[in-house]
Amino acid sequence: MTYPMPKVRGTLTPDKVLADLTWLRVGGPADWLFRPADVEDLADFLRDLPAGVPVFPIGVGSNLIVRDGGLRAIVIRLGRGFNDISVEGCQVQVGAAALDAHVAKKAADAGVDLTFLRTIPGSIGGAIRMNAGCYGSYMADVLQSVDIILRSGEKMTLTPADLKLCYRQSDLPEGAVLIGAVLKGPQGDPQELHARMAAQLATRDATQPTKDRSAGSTFRNPAGFSSTGRSDDVHDLKAWKVIDNAGMRGARRGGAQMSEKHSNFMINTGDATAADLEYLGEEVRKKVYDSSGITLEWEIMRVGDPG
Numbered sequence: 001m002t003y004p005m006p007k008v009r010g011t012l013t014p015d016k017v018l019a020d021l022t023w024l025r026v027g028g029p030a031d032w033l034f035r036p037a038d039v040e041d042l043a044d045f046l047r048d049l050p051a052g053v054p055v056f057p058i059g060v061g062s063n064l065i066v067r068d069g070g071l072r073a074i075v076i077r078l079g080r081g082f083n084d085i086s087v088e089g090c091q092v093q094v095g096a097a098a099l100d101a102h103v104a105k106k107a108a109d110a111g112v113d114l115t116f117l118r119t120i121p122g123s124i125g126g127a128i129r130m131n132a133g134c135y136g137s138y139m140a141d142v143l144q145s146v147d148i149i150l151r152s153g154e155k156m157t158l159t160p161a162d163l164k165l166c167y168r169q170s171d172l173p174e175g176a177v178l179i180g181a182v183l184k185g186p187q188g189d190p191q192e193l194h195a196r197m198a199a200q201l202a203t204r205d206a207t208q209p210t211k212d213r214s215a216g217s218t219f220r221n222p223a224g225f226s227s228t229g230r231s232d233d234v235h236d237l238k239a240w241k242v243i244d245n246a247g248m249r250g251a252r253r254g255g256a257q258m259s260e261k262h263s264n265f266m267i268n269t270g271d272a273t274a275a276d277l278e279y280l281g282e283e284v285r286k287k288v289y290d291s292s293g294i295t296l297e298w299e300i301m302r303v304g305d306p307g
């Protein structure tokens, strides 16, 4: 598809290989990568871009498999100009490009408890989109309001209810870009909050392949599964457990592997393609279904064209 490109103050790069921008280090080229200079630049660009042209916002790519054929879209990645963090009382105003870890640390310095964000390696935009969470807290627990730019270029403020946040998902208008949010956390003692985050980091390093290229949990936990079909028999299951039971811990396909350290983490051991990763994931789903009747749902988002 050819179309006129609006003038921008940020940068527009054609055929940008997305492997450079994802944690798994896989993915073919996007038609264009747009890095807006600021909110006005983004809004003007979206307004002036012909309406049918697809756009795809990304954060830091920590929950993405971009397929080897790349993305027929304009990928929008926010950076400087969208990463301010300011704290007032218990409220934290954040730009969508701010990293979760930075937000958690700055909030803790001011005695606000957003500690659960410390070990999630994404951006605030990705955390809202995915309703990210851990250690019993989710984005939905702390989100007060969200600023977005619609595909038409119009700015809007949404409430958490508008986003219909639930387990690892939210509703956003098609092509909308999250630009910022207000979060609110409970008060805490800064020293205690920093100590808690240090402990959480240590737990992660001990139990997850944090030094490998991954995208976190590959599959959602199959909550509410009943092995007998009776409602009094419903129990929560962990995805890693059913993967273990299916004998898939450590399973490999090309350069893709289900981690030996945490079997719900899929890793790129060095030369994996997106096809290797996706094929391995589908093989795990099949083996789990065959051995237990449980259908695992992908938590990692997969986008783009096959190679």
Ligand SMILES: Cc1cc2nc3c(=O)[nH]c(=O)nc-3n(C[C@H](O)[C@H](O)[C@H](O)COP(=O)(O)OP(=O)(O)OC[C@H]3O[C@@H](n4cnc5c(N)ncnc54)[C@H](O)[C@@H]3O)c2cc1C
Pocket (backbone or CB within 6 Å): 023, 056, 057, 058, 059, 060, 061, 062, 063, 064, 078, 096, 119, 120, 121, 122, 123, 124, 125, 126, 127, 128, 129, 130, 131, 132, 133, 134, 176, 177, 178, 179, 209, 210, 214, 215, 216, 217, 301
């Ligand atoms: C080692 C590791 C550990 C992890 N642990 C956890 C965990 O404990 N809990 C958890 O929830 N997740 C975890 N994850 C997954 C991942 O970090 C989260 O889902 C994170 O919130 C994704 O943020 P991101 O900026 O990388 O988004 P991306 O992966 O870039 O994108 C994810 C989705 O968000 C959308 N998106 C991103 N930014 C915007 C924006 N500005 N506007 C509109 N849409 C946007 C994208 O279109 C895409 O749909 C882990 C990942 C890794 C690699």
